[in-house]
Amino acid sequence: MIVKRNELTWFERLYLPALIGGLKVTTRHFLNTLTTKTPVTQQYPEEPTRVLPGYRGAPYLVRDQDGHTKCVSCQLCEFVCPPKAIRITPPGPTGKPADRTNAEKMPEEFEINMLRCIFCGLCQEVCPEEAIFLKSDFSLTGLARSEMIYDKEKLLALGGTHPGIQKWKHKLDEAKEQETFPVKV
Amino acid sequence: MAWLDSLSPQTQFVFFTLLKIACVLGLLLTLVAYAVLAERKVSALIQDRVGPNRVNLPLIGSIPFLGQFLTKLGFWHPLVDGVKSFIKEDFTPGHVRKIYFWLAPAISLVPAFLVIAVIPFGSTLGAQKMVIADLNVGILYTFGIVSLGVYGVVLAGYAANSKFPFLGGIRASAQMISYEIAMGMSVIPVFLVVGDLNLGKIIEHQAQNGWNVLPLFGGGFSAQSLLLVPCGIVSFVIFFISALAETNRLPFDMAESESELVSGYHTEYSSMKFGMFFIGEYANMFAGAAMMTTLFFGGWTLPFFGLDVAPVAGEWWKGLLHIGIFMGKMLAFMFTFMWIRWMLPRFRYDQLMDLGWRRMIPLALANIILTAGVLALTNR
Numbered sequence: 001m002i003v004k005r006n007e008l009t010w011f012e013r014l015y016l017p018a019l020i021g022g023l024k025v026t027t028r029h030f031l032n033t034l035t036t037k038t039p040v041t042q043q044y045p046e047e048p049t050r051v052l053p054g055y056r057g058a059p060y061l062v063r064d065q066d067g068h069t070k071c072v073s074c075q076l077c078e079f080v081c082p083p084k085a086i087r088i089t090p091p092g093p094t095g096k097p098a099d100r101t102n103a104e105k106m107p108e109e110f111e112i113n114m115l116r117c118i119f120c121g122l123c124q125e126v127c128p129e130e131a132i133f134l135k136s137d138f139s140l141t142g143l144a145r146s147e148m149i150y151d152k153e154k155l156l157a158l159g160g161t162h163p164g165i166q167k168w169k170h171k172l173d174e175a176k177e178q179e180t181f182p183v184k185v
Numbered sequence: 186m187a188w189l190d191s192l193s194p195q196t197q198f199v200f201f202t203l204l205k206i207a208c209v210l211g212l213l214l215t216l217v218a219y220a221v222l223a224e225r226k227v228s229a230l231i232q233d234r235v236g237p238n239r240v241n242l243p244l245i246g247s248i249p250f251l252g253q254f255l256t257k258l259g260f261w262h263p264l265v266d267g268v269k270s271f272i273k274e275d276f277t278p279g280h281v282r283k284i285y286f287w288l289a290p291a292i293s294l295v296p297a298f299l300v301i302a303v304i305p306f307g308s309t310l311g312a313q314k315m316v317i318a319d320l321n322v323g324i325l326y327t328f329g330i331v332s333l334g335v336y337g338v339v340l341a342g343y344a345a346n347s348k349f350p351f352l353g354g355i356r357a358s359a360q361m362i363s364y365e366i367a368m369g370m371s372v373i374p375v376f377l378v379v380g381d382l383n384l385g386k387i388i389e390h391q392a393q394n395g396w397n398v399l400p401l402f403g404g405g406f407s408a409q410s411l412l413l414v415p416c417g418i419v420s421f422v423i424f425f426i427s428a429l430a431e432t433n434r435l436p437f438d439m440a441e442s443e444s445e446l447v448s449g450y451h452t453e454y455s456s457m458k459f460g461m462f463f464i465g466e467y468a469n470m471f472a473g474a475a476m477m478t479t480l481f482f483g484g485w486t487l488p489f490f491g492l493d494v495a496p497v498a499g500e501w502w503k504g505l506l507h508i509g510i511f512m513g514k515m516l517a518f519m520f521t522f523m524w525i526r527w528m529l530p531r532f533r534y535d536q537l538m539d540l541g542w543r544r545m546i547p548l549a550l551a552n553i554i555l556t557a558g559v560l561a562l563t564n565r
Contacts, residue, residue, distance in 0.1 A: 019528075019529070022528040022529060023524075023528060025528075026231050026524060026527050026528045027524075029230070029231050029232070029233055030227070030230045030231045030524075032233070033229075033230045033231075033233050033234075034230055038233075039229070039230075039233050039234050039235045040233045040234065041229075041234045041235040043235070
């Protein structure tokens, strides 16, 4: 497309119409903001920010609907984490068993160093159990570096319950039902 | 005040001059600090924002209504900004030319203050004329001092010893030197009309014959005053544009031009040295606004309620009112400076030079000839 550019008239080349137009715009904005008091500024700490769904804030661990730890300590997130912010201590052969059925284990300790975390969301993406989610928190503060390493209890408390599917919940029943034939679907 | 009368006239003169210097300097620095706040608030309002509204002082902040209002207004920001720039680290980069690096902020600050000395900021208060130095060559002195201001910028650009400040300094020097010519030429019609270089005399003339920008009221309508109207307006417009360029304000923000040169000549400066450039810039703006008020807008006079004559003895309230009128006019110009900043985009460097040399200077010259012609034809 060819844009037709008109020759500027003598009056326009004087620079005055543009000047007056600019004056009008700035005056209008000035008076509007002064009188109607509706500036676009958001007074952040007083007015809480609204974060859109899908925002990638701090990663937290979540519990399922029954209040059990979803994480099974598979350490995929630890492996994938680009800044190595996640450190998982697995329970080992003698450790505590998982607090839900159909899970082999749960982490002994699960630490996320929020100073290292880059909020990339790879842990959420890689988690086969949907146990870790990037929530909407974005301003994490602490008075010491050690405070910024969030442990399992803190992560679970902050993460809350996630109303997702519980993919192992009915597996035992399904397996039992498979022993009788024909299989009910 | 018996002890004052017992002093010799010379001592009295020195005493009152020092007093005036202290008052004016104190007031100017306060105004500069609050001009920065005003700049931020005006910018905010024009851009539909809120502007600075955070600083809250412990005791005053707890006064029920007033404390919150002052905080919303950002009233304490200048105070805190000042303290901040003093306690910040004053970092001198390793690659700078030390002597010039230390000298430049002072050189850019001093001329701005010196210009204020000759400006009559009021009529009289008691027996004292409200001007620090009542020079007969007031305006020549002003132009002499204003041209010194460019050295601060150039030295800063040279001292920084790196490319962006250097480019900023070069641009600033070329720009300020070019526009000084147009500025100087634009006030010549004023002197042709007034016939005196003393700024006090210029104000007196305007009180009698109407303001130079629009010489219609005061002396009554005559062919001469009607013919002088375009001359007055043209010379004011040229002076105003040159003043914007001289003080490095947008749209002639070549010396700083953040988007191209980081921040131009004061890129390498920090702490109070940067603060001094900042104060110098705003003091320059005040000097420009005061010059425009004095030369074109009748200084401390208003053409009604008998406010255009100096007060007689005992009318000290009138003297104070005159100072208020002068401040009002000056602050209106300051507001216009800030307003224009958000109205116009920055000129390109060649456009700036083109405007200065090929538009402003010929126009100013033509205006001189026109004014002289008008005065010659109407027998003055």
